[in-house]
Amino acid sequence: MDNNLTLYNTLSRKKEEFKPINPPHVGLYVCGPTVYGDPHLGHSRPAITFDLLFRYLTHLGYKVRYVRNITDVGHLENDADDGEDKIAQKARVEQLEPMEIAQYYSNRYHLFMDALNVKRPSIEPRASGHIIEQLQIVKEILDKGYAYQKNGSVYFDVEKYDKDHRYGTLSGRVLDELLSTTRELEGQSEKHNSFDFALWKKATPTHIMRWPSPYSEGFPGWHIECTAMSTKYLGDQFDIHGGGMDLLFPHHECEIAQSVAAKGKTPARYWIHNNMITINGQKMGKSLGNFITLEEFFTGNHKLLNKAWSPMTIRFFILQAHYRSTVDFSNEALQAAEKGLERLMNALEQMEKIKPAGQTTFDIQNFKNKCYAALNDDLNSPVLIAHLFEGTKVIKAAVAGKESFTKKDLETFIHTMHLFSEDILGLKVETEGANPHPQILEGVMKLLLEVRQQAKNVKDFETADRIRDGLKQLGIEVRDSKDGAEWVVKTP
Template identity: 55%
Template sequence: MPLYKSQQLKIYNSLSGEKEVFTPIHEGNVGMYVCGPTVYSNVHLGNLRTFMSFDVIFRYFQHLNYKVRYVRNITDVGHIVDDVDEGEDKIAKKARLEQLEPMEVVQRYTVDFHEILGAFNFLPPSIEPTATGHIIEQIEIIKKIIETGIGYEANGSVYFDVVKFNETNHYGRLSGRNIEDMLANTRDLDGQSDKRNPQDFALWKKAEPQHIMRWPSPWSDGFPGWHLECTAMSTKYLGNHFDIHGGGMDLKFPHHECEIAQNEACTGQTPVNYWLHANMLTLNGKKMAKSTGNNILPGEILSGENTILSKAFSASVTRFFMLQAHYRSILDFSDDAIVAAEKGYKRLMEAMSSLESIQPAPKSSLNIAEWKQLCYDAMNDDFNTPILIAQLFEGVRFVNLLKEGKETLTTEDATTFATAMNAFVFDVLGLESENASEGNNDKLEGTVNLLIEMRKQARENKNFALSDQIRDQLLALGIQLKDGKDGTTFSL
């Protein structure tokens, strides 16, 4: 029997503002779309946190034996500076500044995105479509929206009539906004806009002569609006009505609000059952910004080449730190916080390495079934990773008590315990153990260097028997000493 049948998962739905029992449209299957990066710069730490939250959600669905189609797009066109309809495309701007082809910019930062996510042990999505690969689909959606009378062409551009849409639908319900209030608070200052209403958004923009990225369409040579791409790609791969749509909190309005409107105008049905939004990341209590220097890139955490942190930290330590906060809460990143997380991570990995040494006993004095269900209860409560981590440290306490002989487990319970610890630590949270071995390597190096120093003193005291004994015993352990003019080194 698949695990999901025995676990009731509740998800906080941004659309209703409540936790709801998750019921997929098709039993045993999950369709999930997450807004991916705009590839005009290195992926920043806030983006990494958002994608990490959905990586864990993806992992947990798979752990529950769901068949998951996880679609995460690459925005490689159509994302305007400051996320408004006027201005310069971010990728085109970067290409102009660096005197590159736009697709060179896209390739460079797509590679960076994949390398960083790989370093942090992210699972790849099922499908990773690009906006430029779906221009035809976007044009077809625009045609349908025009046919309904909600889309209108003006001077080669096409806009979405928010006021007309709102006559039969509720534009703003995801973000809790009211169209009348939005219109009252918006002023069209220059009076030159092609839009009927200030809140209308672009479906297609006519390209100016200097605009590099352009495609032919029935209305003009131009490019699609930012919001349209996700509607096109999500519905192509998941259908007009699917289970989950996720992204950062900053995308709730206008991006996700516009997605809902486009889909409803085009298909007549609401596109998504559950909207999930990950919260923001701050740095030392302040908003991250390149302009103020209060900024750090994921790769700079790994290399230690930054002015924010006291040293380099591994990807798994960083991942562990981020998962100590719930995905819907604001997380503040600081040196003190990640140093503390590193200590906790090492404790957890030391316990994981001790699981195999647990000696079974005739009777169990620990209730492993109850502890295991508490781990599931944490994740079933809107993917509550901090509560899961707290339960895993209860598991660490069990390990220490078992090692000390103060508690006992039968063979069956010991197997259940070890399997559950491994599943939640490595499969669900996506942590990796090699960094713990790096810590052990540091200890090994210190121990061997101490023995090398003892051997040096023995030789200086002409105690060659002790010197040879140290060398031979280390060799028997697979550690070879090499004497040179600059001293003694060792290799494994």
């Protein structure tokens, strides 16, 4: 298939013409979420980026097998090889089974991705469901001599691997630099080198999540999970591996090393990474107080938000920037995105008012070619959006009688505008009847909580409890604190 699509390949650090291994089939693997908390704004960037890629490749006629994993075990604190599993930690705090935590937040993730109109992947494997496959690859790496056992754990020998291959091909890191800048960390003395990484970890007596293995009762390392799942569903080598730029090192670097050690080849031919989202110029983080969940965006329930923002506004806001550039959140930027989205959606509705004429005064083919050229140039969504805004001006002029289309050309123009706006960019009209506006929900909840507080003030606890219990049945949990009551949507 010849379509002139170019993608920026992190491995070669340049744009390359996309040529699948086995056209028209395309294998796409994207690192999905670690499900131990509500999805935040940062989760939306890779989801929307690779949703755009999935939609466009499918439109071009490719048969895409899109695999996006769920990490539900083995991701430890600070992305290290020691500490507590993030899901197990949440389970211990909330006194639940780890898989309850994983299932609950997986459901939450799907709820918010659906709201953002992100398509479900072809396959969504869980790390905990592929322990056998992970142990098989650990064995292959050990058999090839690129790993070692120590006290029931198995570690990848980075230094030995680097002598035969090269560690750092994706990130550009040099092993000598790692040797000079890393130090032996407390609790990592069993490693040959501090930059070696775990393939399998022996579980401590208090570790909740564990499985039997030839080495110990333990759990897999974070990096081996993606290698096992991508290999199982896409083969030893596939077309595209994607994820956030924060995963480039060490996660994706380790995936390459594992695959080369076990299979003799780099897993993916194209490595695509989206950039991060900052908030007022700062990286998002709980310690900085600028950590905003998607639910808080949709309800406006956060101190940094001056109102609720709809899911489509968030999607449009992210698509307005190229996926490899940083996106800086501010209320002003979201307000501009909201206005831009409204302008585009209104124009799509106005097209129905255009009446066919005897001639066409607008170069539709050139317009269509420019839209394709934008996406063929490394998924340049902001340039595509600029062309679509050019289309809105033409629509306005046509409605006013200043542009004209024959019946056939009008059909082509309408189809092109809908195709790129809705089918490929994934934008849609949000109707208040089918999906109540977050601001309305926020206002209703504020009123209900005020009525409940008034009932409590006069010791009418029956009414107060009835409001709380009724909301709970609707999936809204009310949490009382010394500063008043807060609410959170708990179920899809």
